[in-house]
Amino acid sequence: MTYAAALGMTVLEATPERTRVAVTVGSTGLNMHGTAHGGLIFSVADEAFAIISNQHAQAVAVETHLSFFRAVREGDLLVAVATPERVGRTLATYRVEVRRGAEGEVVALFLGTVSRRETVHPAG
Structure with missing residues (x-):
């Protein structure tokens, strides 16, 4: 079983233009404050990033950054939407909301x- 599957993630869409991955926040995904753990939020974003960036090339992450804006609660559905910002021959940058x-x-x-x-x- 993969890490994403163990967390209950589902790929909703996977194209080079847009990739969407979803996960529902369960009780095991909470932090000490009773909100979604930052690692869970990072993981769903990272999964969408990995899928979109590997559509047409073998891609290895060299840098990531995540900013948190709002608290997420148990039962919330999170959908990570990845889109390309710039795709070059050797480097590519993606935005994931x-x-x-x-x-x-x-x-x-x-x-x-x-x-x-x-x-x-x-x-084939």
Whole structure:
């Protein structure tokens, strides 16, 4: 089982233009204040970042940053929406908005840059 699967993440969409990953905050995802642990929020953003950045190249993260804007509660659905900011030959930067619900408020903003290693060729 992968880390994302163990956390209960679901891939809703996966294209080079937009990738969406969802997770519902459960009781095991809470911090000492009873709100979503920052690691859970980071994890859903990072999963969307990993999926989108590996669509057409083998990508390895070189830098990430996450800003928290709003508290998240147990039962909230988080949807990480990843979009490209700039995709070059060797480096690519992606923006991931973590939203409460499919079209809800942005609760966190993730920016990440990857090193692109090689082109991925489709099977067949």
